[in-house]
Amino acid sequence: MSNRRRHTGSRANPDPSTCLGVFGLSLYTTERDLREVFSRYGPLAGVNVVYDQRTGRSRGFAFVYFERLEDSKEAMERANGMELDGRRIRVDYSITKRPHTPTPGIYMGRPTHNGGGGGGGSSSRRGRDSYYDRGYDRYDRYDEYDYRYSRRRSPSPYYSRYRSRSRSRSYSPRKCEEIWRTET
C-alpha cells in the first residue's frame, strides 16, 4: 500500500461524489431534459448546464447534483454512454464541485459596463468590484484543482492571450485585463 496518490482532482479517476459531470451533450439538451433523465436514479439537488458566455448557448456539458451518493453512483454507471438527444453522453464524477473560484488579486468576472464609454478611461476603482467583495470566497476555500492550475499556467486567461502580443516585453496581468476590457 505504498501507493499514496492524492488522486483528488485526477481527471481519469475522480472520486465519487454527488456531483456528476455530464459531457458530450447536444447543444439543445436543456436542464429540464437532464432532470428528467437523471431523476430516475434518485432525487436531484440541482442541474446546471454550462453555457457559453459569449453566445449564450450550451457548451455541451453540464453538472448534475444528487442528494445521495448512492444515487449518483448508480446514475453514473447507468447514464454513462447512454444516448440523449442523439448524442452519446459521458457521465463521470465531477472533479470540480462548483464554478471556478477567481484567481486572487485579479478580477476574473465579466467587466461591468462603466455607464458611458466615451474615452478609453476605465479608471474606476476596481477593487470593490472583485468577487471577494461580493462574498464569493465565503462559499468555500479555494478549489484545489483550478487554483493550482490557474497559478501554474497564468494569472488569468487574458494574460496568456495578450501577453504574447508584445514580443519585446510582457504585459502585466493587470495590463492584459485592461486590454481585454477595452476590446470586449
Place this chain on the structure above:
DNA sequence: GTTGAGCGTT
C-alpha cells in the same frame, strides 16, 4: 440546428 472534446465565472 457549424460536429470534434470539452470539468463550470448567466
